[in-house]
Amino acid sequence: MADGSTERDARTNGALEHPRQGRWLAFRGAELLLTDTGTLPAGDALAALGCLPLRIQSLGIPPEAGAGTGLPCHAAELPADAEPPPGTAFTHLKRLNDHLPDGLRRLAARALELIEWDRAHQFCGACGAPTVQDGDAKVRRCTDPGCGREHYPRVSPVIIVAVERGDEILLGRSYHFAPGFYSTLAGFVDAGESAEEALHREIQEEVALRVRNLRYFASQPWPFPHSLMLGFHADYDGGNVVCAEDEIEHAAFFHIDALPASLPGPSTIAHWLLRDFCRRRGRAWPPA
Ligand SMILES: [Zn+2]
Structure with missing residues (x-):
């Protein structure tokens, strides 16, 4: 499923070579990918999907990560037709919420909101020019020098x-x-x-x-x-x-x-x- 548009989107975020270490909060829509034992997929698990994430946002090394702390976490948006690898499943976050530990629930909320912000702010809402993200900072800047507006995650x-x-x-x-x-x-x-x-x-x-x-x-x-x-x-x-x-x-x-x-x-x-x-x-x- 790694078609051209997918690669372009990932490259826009500086994430074409997506990090292999750490844990993934990977979403298909609002469905979170978890292993059959209820943990976050780790390492190369996303590569097993056979497709690149549409976008990736770093979550740093959050204390909420629970087991396996000390590893970085990443939010990823997967294509709408992504199939779960063996031993994993997608579940809507609203259905999962009552079953997740508090820390992981907060982290999943942040991951999903950042993916939505990234997807919805690829272009400047003021002038229509493309935006770029400055490293891992959660701000996308308009590339039009006459505009330069900054777009932060919306709450x-x-x-x-x-x-x-x-x-x-x-x-x-x-x-x-x-x-x-x-x-x-x-x-x-x-x-x-x-x-x-x-x-x-x-x-x-x-x-x-x-x-x-x-x-x-x-x-x-x-x-x-x-x-x-x-x-x-x-x-x-x-x-x-x-x-x-x-x-x-x-x-x-x-x-x-x-x-x-x-x-x-x-x-x-x-x-x-x-x-x-x-x-x-x-x-x-x-x-x-
Ligand atoms: Zn602009």
Whole structure:
């Protein structure tokens, strides 16, 4: 599969002679290649694919690499038709997340976001000229001397909020969720908007409620493709739940003792928000 365009792309990144040492976070779309024992492929494993990666980004020697620390790690984008070598498999990162160690999950998120940034910034968004990367620095510079704009990895903030009303919590489901699945509400921060303003606006738009007493909780990168989830707790302040027909299939306040059966997995900030809500009321969640 090493056609001309593949070679050109790799050469653009100075990575045609791709490094053989270290561990690979190799993606086919958002699917990560792992060995059958759940480890990152190492060394020449990618060559066994019989094709060059479309692009490679150095991840340095991250402490998150787990077993085999001390080795450099590389993010690689594989062609859409890449087949896994024997003893390996591709799995979508969303399905893997709950099963990966924390460090590897963070590293995989960074790898996937850097690949997306590299792919999406081959040309300058201001003038259209090609861009080049300066070594391993995570910036692509426009080659037009009259422009020279620098393009850094994009991060898009998203607020995600657990609205509490006594022992109840607001949960909703989008049309694309699996049957029966509920989560906390979330939405992108708009241009020129603070996270707090975005939260008030999203809750008003999606379920027509007013909230107060916003408390920042935690954040989480969500690399599909480059979100940063900003988690808040908030208190109900008024209104009746009216779902935005184009976005929310159903939303309601659920009592702490009657939560939906299908909720976000333990690797997600939505899960952490729910767990914190329950712990503050003396409940273990998820129930043992
Ligand atoms: Zn430019």
